[in-house]
Amino acid sequence: MSKYINQIPITGTSIIEERLKRVEQQLSNSSNFLNSHTLGTLRTDRTAPASSTDVQAPDKLYDIVRVYPYEYILINIAGTATWVRITMSTF
Secondary structure, three states: OOOOOOOOHHHHHHHHHHHHHHHHHHHHHHHHHHOOOOOOOOOOOOOOOOOOOOOOOOOOOOOEEEOOOEEEEEEEEEOOOEEEEHHHHHH
């Protein structure tokens, strides 16, 4: 008498194949999630902000502007969009 899990006969090969299918599905789902929930973008069309409050119309939270030697990230501080400057050499 063979045993079944979800109507699949238990053999070494079938268990491995089923597990691989589930892992592939989970990876696909997480990849789709990450792609649809990406925060901000690397902006190449924008100059460095003149000040921390130099927010323009196309700017979105978590946008990144890289102008050597700095990287600027637009974040929300107490309800205000603010550019934070980080020196690239600190990475």
